[in-house]
Amino acid sequence: MNRDPSPFRPTSTASTATSPTPKYANLTASTNIRYSLTRKSIYDRHLNRTKTSELSKSAFAFLFGEMVQYAQKKVYGVQDLEKKLNLHGYAVGQRFLELLLWRDGRTAKRETRILGILQFISHQMYRAIFQKQADTLEKVRENEDEYMISDNDPIVNTYISVPKEMSQLNCGAFIAGIIEAVLDGHCFPAKVTAHTAPNDMWPGRTVFLIKFEPEVLEREALRVGS
């Protein structure tokens, strides 16, 4: 497993082969990266060092807001903007998944069933990233391949008011991207989209609609049969 969630390193979750982690890369010929001699490199710091670290929600809100504004400059329409946010989330999700599984250590297990992976997402993953569980997990009755995870108050949307002319937009697309990455990483390819579904208590309630690729259902059917 790749132990390095560096943003520049494409994490390939498809291959489970262990990528060699150069411990003292500055001493090898394969890289030109310079390291300070007096500072610990990322390879020397414990990966759990920041496991329980916290920063201010404001810092995240400002960063996220600027990310939205930057993305908005280069898009045509709401769908395109959501796509960009989804991709940002995807990049974050890939790396978070590596961290989560690595931290589970020997107890980590690869979920092989749809319900298992969805529970992993709405419980463990949600708790690790957002410090709470998702609010509901449901099957879409009409469609065999669709599931819904809901979040009454997604952390990324706390301070965001979407203007009327963009009412279709839900910046929770970012979280949808995280979910998509975690599903992909477990070989459950799916499309995940975020939809605003308010109720009286929760005006910002968001539903993440998960639509699995056909092969996922095929595989699931084989398992049920066996």
Place this chain on the structure above:
Amino acid sequence: MASTTRARLGEEVWKSRTDKINAELVTLTYGSVVAQLCKDLDGDYAEVNKQLDKMGYNIGLRLIEDFLAKSNMQQKCANFRDTADVISKVGFKMFLNIIPTIANWSSDNKQFSLLLDENPLADFVELPDDGKAQGELWYSNMLCGVIRGALEMVQMQVDVHFVSDILRGHDTTEMRITLIRYIDDEMPQDDE
């Protein structure tokens, strides 16, 4: 105001008036933003630095209100040394939970450095091994823009840039902040 008072204020705001979030979410999201810029700008790191600074500036213009509202500061800083204390001990503390060391004052008290012993934005990060990034990219450059934008809103024009970064193989991560002028020529009273 005494710098211990500032430190106490920062501690108090962080402890009791700041909603918290998983630090790794911020770190990884920042990484995604930088990586996207590197892609969008085709590895032109000078442009990436510029864009990060610009994004930071936009943030700074807004963040200052949050800073003032939460810290309840209603008086201007006594002088630029006090400003340095407030940035490090209240500002950095309340948003990033770190207190950079203030160092290397110029003799005219218009320039100082912030040394970031810890940098939550750069956890997990190694710059691309392309023979260029380590010489050209200032990974955390958004911070420069944030400080510039925030201070501009309280009538201070400053220049902020990185002079070293552990990610580049340096022993320190150092930002240099220079006061250019007080806007409107409203000089604060000097208490020294």
Place this chain on the structure above:
Amino acid sequence: MVVYAVLILNKAGGLIYQRDFNPGLQKISANDYLIIAGTFHGVHAITSQISPTNDTGSSGLEVLESEHFVMRCFQTLTGIKFLIFAEPRQPNLDVVVRRVYELYADYVMKNPFYQIEMPIRSEGFDRHLAAYIKPQA
């Protein structure tokens, strides 16, 4: 607590937010509100420069009281003004105005769809402001 209205003025004295919460003030036209904002901005500038006391750092006009209402003005270090109109002798308006500033920092400044200095149209700000000023009984 009976707060009649909240107004927010940008740095240039432009009215960027106005909302009534309780009856008590006369209804006036949008244009009149703009005039009030501009006029108050000017008066405030004068009072912060010419002060009967010898204080060089005058904050300008902060409280205006009449038989019918009290107005509390809070100017931030960035130059934005928050004006609260309330019932006469309403205590703790300082606290109210600080809280409104915090809500502004949260639901206006952190909203990427808000453009600085422009009129505030933010559903989240409206909602949280109303919940604070006029809690449902």
